[in-house]
Amino acid sequence: MIKLYPRRIFIKLVLFLTVFYAIFISIKLILSQPNLRQYSYLIDQKINLKYNEIYFNLLASKHDFDSNTFFQKQVEKITETSITNDKLSMLWNLEKSGFKQEDTSIFEIETPSYFFENIESPMVQPFDSRFTIGIYYQYLQNVNSSVPFHWSDWVDLSKIYKFLINIEDTRENVCSTIFDISSQTELIKGSQIKQVEEYCRYEPDSLLGYKIIKETGPQTVQNRELLGKSYLFSTAPSPRKLIFLTNNGSFQANVETPLNQLENSILYNDMINNLQNPTKVNVLHNYNSLISSAQLQQQHITQQELTYQVLGIPKADFNIDPETVINQLSSSKLPLSDMEQQFLSSLKFSHGNTDPPKYFYEAKLLNSIPDDWQGEHYDWRFFNGLTVGKDKQAIVLHRLVKNYLNFARNHGIITWIAHGSLLSWYWNGMAFPWDTDIDVQMPIAELYKLGQHFNQTLVIENAADANGEFDGMGRYFVDVGSSITSRIKGNGNNAIDARFIDVDTGLYIDITALAMTDAKSPSRYDSMVSQLGKDAQMRVKNARGGEAGKDANYEIINSELQLYNCRNNHFTSYAEISPLVRTTVENQISYIPYNFITILNDEYNLSSLSKKNHRAFTFLNNLRLWFDTKIIKSHLDRKNSDISSEELTYGELHAINKLSVKDHLNLLASNPALLKEWLQTHKFTKLHSQELKLIRNQDFKSVQNLQKDKEIGKPLRSDLFMDLVHHDEDLKSLSFEERAKKFSNW
Numbered sequence: 001m002i003k004l005y006p007r008r009i010f011i012k013l014v015l016f017l018t019v020f021y022a023i024f025i026s027i028k029l030i031l032s033q034p035n036l037r038q039y040s041y042l043i044d045q046k047i048n049l050k051y052n053e054i055y056f057n058l059l060a061s062k063h064d065f066d067s068n069t070f071f072q073k074q075v076e077k078i079t080e081t082s083i084t085n086d087k088l089s090m091l092w093n094l095e096k097s098g099f100k101q102e103d104t105s106i107f108e109i110e111t112p113s114y115f116f117e118n119i120e121s122p123m124v125q126p127f128d129s130r131f132t133i134g135i136y137y138q139y140l141q142n143v144n145s146s147v148p149f150h151w152s153d154w155v156d157l158s159k160i161y162k163f164l165i166n167i168e169d170t171r172e173n174v175c176s177t178i179f180d181i182s183s184q185t186e187l188i189k190g191s192q193i194k195q196v197e198e199y200c201r202y203e204p205d206s207l208l209g210y211k212i213i214k215e216t217g218p219q220t221v222q223n224r225e226l227l228g229k230s231y232l233f234s235t236a237p238s239p240r241k242l243i244f245l246t247n248n249g250s251f252q253a254n255v256e257t258p259l260n261q262l263e264n265s266i267l268y269n270d271m272i273n274n275l276q277n278p279t280k281v282n283v284l285h286n287y288n289s290l291i292s293s294a295q296l297q298q299q300h301i302t303q304q305e306l307t308y309q310v311l312g313i314p315k316a317d318f319n320i321d322p323e324t325v326i327n328q329l330s331s332s333k334l335p336l337s338d339m340e341q342q343f344l345s346s347l348k349f350s351h352g353n354t355d356p357p358k359y360f361y362e363a364k365l366l367n368s369i370p371d372d373w374q375g376e377h378y379d380w381r382f383f384n385g386l387t388v389g390k391d392k393q394a395i396v397l398h399r400l401v402k403n404y405l406n407f408a409r410n411h412g413i414i415t416w417i418a419h420g421s422l423l424s425w426y427w428n429g430m431a432f433p434w435d436t437d438i439d440v441q442m443p444i445a446e447l448y449k450l451g452q453h454f455n456q457t458l459v460i461e462n463a464a465d466a467n468g469e470f471d472g473m474g475r476y477f478v479d480v481g482s483s484i485t486s487r488i489k490g491n492g493n494n495a496i497d498a499r500f501i502d503v504d505t506g507l508y509i510d511i512t513a514l515a516m517t518d519a520k521s522p523s524r525y526d527s528m529v530s531q532l533g534k535d536a537q538m539r540v541k542n543a544r545g546g547e548a549g550k551d552a553n554y555e556i557i558n559s560e561l562q563l564y565n566c567r568n569n570h571f572t573s574y575a576e577i578s579p580l581v582r583t584t585v586e587n588q589i590s591y592i593p594y595n596f597i598t599i600l601n602d603e604y605n606l607s608s609l610s611k612k613n614h615r616a617f618t619f620l621n622n623l624r625l626w627f628d629t630k631i632i633k634s635h636l637d638r639k640n641s642d643i644s645s646e647e648l649t650y651g652e653l654h655a656i657n658k659l660s661v662k663d664h665l666n667l668l669a670s671n672p673a674l675l676k677e678w679l680q681t682h683k684f685t686k687l688h689s690q691e692l693k694l695i696r697n698q699d700f701k702s703v704q705n706l707q708k709d710k711e712i713g714k715p716l717r718s719d720l721f722m723d724l725v726h727h728d729e730d731l732k733s734l735s736f737e738e739r740a741k742k743f744s745n746w
């Protein structure tokens with residue numbers, strides 16, 4: 001039972017605010033001398049934050065579930081019951097048997113007989129990441145040079161295989177038969193669709209009979225999937241390089257040819273015959289033996305990991321002159337790799353080009369489709385259906401963060417989480433449940449590095465963790481835009497510099513670089529001028545020019561104040577970012593900007609750091625999780641709560657703040673999704689709350705100790721493919737060969 005005494009709360013609140021305001025005023029007075037103004041700005045923000053935190057947490061209960069044995073016993077019971085009633089296998093990865101270490105047969109695929117016996121092979125094979133990655137791990141052990149590649153081994157393209165044989169009679173208009181929607185007036189109302197001929201070409205001699213040659217404009221969800229997959233099947237160039245992550249460095253292999261040829265897929269490329277043990281492919285065993293094979297030091301890159309607790313970024317990293325880089329590369333004594341050559345021509349193409357073409361295309365959907373905006377959050381080539389609000393979405397975003405951070409840190413790329421991802425980190429170290437993408441930033445010098453060494457690379461997750469237990473099989477495509485030398489908004493085509501794309505779904509991490517430019521910087525940095533030396537102050541004053549700063553020279557102003565911007569005109573100062581602080585994000589090591597509070601205040605306003613309901617979600621302090629507001633409300637014992645509303649009244653907020661241990665147990669017992677989330681995240685979110693406290697006190701030594709926790713680096717959510725293995729009937733019951741038989745009629 002929760003009772004509320006509105007009047008009493010009101011009196012407390014008034015008293016509290018009066019006292020607080022008095023303290024606030026007196027601190028402001030002390031700090032109002034001019035040389036302390038910048039400092040005062042920061043103090044103001046801290047006071048504001050404290051105030052907000054108190055406001056939203058008034059009388060909140062603190063149950064400390066992490067050391068409450070009664071609670072834990074009850075949760076164990078609830079978990080048992082929930083697993084028993086788990087008809088949809090939602091909780092499979094929480095069962096003790098979910099990842100039984102001794103039994104690795106679930107990671108093993110029997111190689112189909114058509115590889116060995118003299119029988120006809122199918123034209124294409126099913127996709128199974130255990131099979132593909134397992135084979136490449138084994139191949140890398142024996143072969144030193146570059147590897148063959150075809151997208152069909154790395155992405156599930158089976159949805160288009162029905163076109164390989166089935167539409168003989170309509171071949172000539174195959175493009176319009178499948179993709180033309182121009183006559184469906186209701187469907188295309190309000191959308192600027194493209195003519196089919198613009199993106200689809202009749203190719204009688206190809207396997208599909210048609211070829212998708214470029215991005216396609218708005219389409220239906222189903223066609224979007226087919227278009228992306230068709231493009232990957234017969235048009236998309238292969239990645240230039242494969243990077244196999246490990247827990248300590250990576251293995252790298254160049255791809256033999258960028259040409260898209262089915263002959264380069266495992267089914268045709270003879271890799272299997274080069275394996276020592278070709279009949280059974282066990283991805284876990286193969287990973288572990290690759291790691292322990294010593295001969296591969298050549299390809300194994302380890303030396304570059306970033307390990308600093310506090311990482312100062314050289315100022316020069318924000319100021320790169322493309323011409324210098326072009327000259328350096330052009331006159332290089334060492335021969336340039338294919339990737340470097342491509343990078344050089346990309347820089348030449350981009351430098352001085354004031355009207356660069358749009359580089360990234362998303363899976364744009366027709367306006368008439370409900371929630372069509374969701375399509376914007378997927379790369380069109382890898383789109384595989386909408387995932388917003390599904391378990392899949394949380395899994396993929398988690399694995400994206402994990403692999404991006406490990407890839408970047410292991411290869412010495414300086415980067416940090418930004419925007420919404422930084423804000424969600426502040427709350428509990430996890431992404432928000434409503435997130436649709438992830439944002440990171442890097443200095444412009446690091447973007448050049450990414451372009452020079454990793455553009456068009458496929459990054460493959462480490463199949464096992466440091467103890468040899470299964471970890472994951474995610475695959476990510478690194479794609480760097482074609483106009484990275486232009487650092488202002490310009491024609492607005494390219495706000496995003498690069499993407500780290502999940503190839504199973506098309507969901508991605510947006511990578512933006514910060515650089516010093518002559519773009520107009522915002523006035524919030526004016527107070528920093530007083531901290532400069534006399535001469536510099538003078539230079540800024542002159543640069544500001546006449547009345548209202550009309551002819552202001554921002555090149556000088558930005559340089560004196562060390563202000564940087566991305567191509568979407570977000571400004572940040574050097575002092576806000578550097579030094580970066582090592583922290584944990586979703587249980588992975590990451591970096592965040594030193595003055596993240598100032599940055600978040602500029603972008604979102606301080607109330608976003610303490611306001612506990614947003615969109616359809618409310619933050620439960622004791623569980624350290626965001627959860628559906630309406631469901632939480634339905635558990636409140638309050639007469640006049642409007643359960644149909646996503647908003648919270650102040651009274652409801654209080655009732656939520658005061659939820660008892662029993663209330664929480666009831667919530668967990670009746671909401672398997674919440675239970676699952678709590679079980680998967682509570683160890684890490686606890687660590688995050690300790691870490692955040694230490695970071696706010698600038699006790700970096702203790703942060704470092706906290707980060708020695710052996711659990712850090714492990715995934716918090718299941719692997720996407722193994723999740724499918726527990727849900728898909730064919731994957732559950734059929735062998736690889738049987739699955740091949742089933743869809744290819746061979």
Ligand SMILES: *[C@@H]1O[C@H](CO)[C@@H](O)[C@H](O)[C@H]1NC(C)=O
Nearest residue numbers: 141142143144145295296298
């Ligand atoms: C791989 O190449 C390096 C030199 O490039 C050589 O030392 C090593 O023996 C080779 N390993 C295999 C397995 O071929």
Ligand SMILES: *[C@@H]1O[C@H](CO)[C@@H](O)[C@H](O)[C@H]1NC(C)=O
Nearest residue numbers: 247248249297300301302303
């Ligand atoms: C990572 O690998 C390097 C070189 O192989 C080795 O010196 C180092 O000890 C390894 N680090 C860990 C944590 O295993």
Ligand SMILES: *[C@@H]1O[C@H](CO)[C@@H](O)[C@H](O)[C@H]1NC(C)=O
Nearest residue numbers: 342343346451455480481482
């Ligand atoms: C990355 O590769 C793509 C495809 O080859 C190319 O268009 C783009 O210009 C490259 N970006 C850089 C920075 O080299």
Ligand SMILES: *[C@@H]1O[C@H](CO)[C@@H](O)[C@H](O)[C@H]1NC(C)=O
Nearest residue numbers: 601603604605606607608611
């Ligand atoms: C910050 O947010 C609060 C509450 O949402 C709002 O009232 C206030 O105007 C905002 N302040 C700024 C500077 O945007």
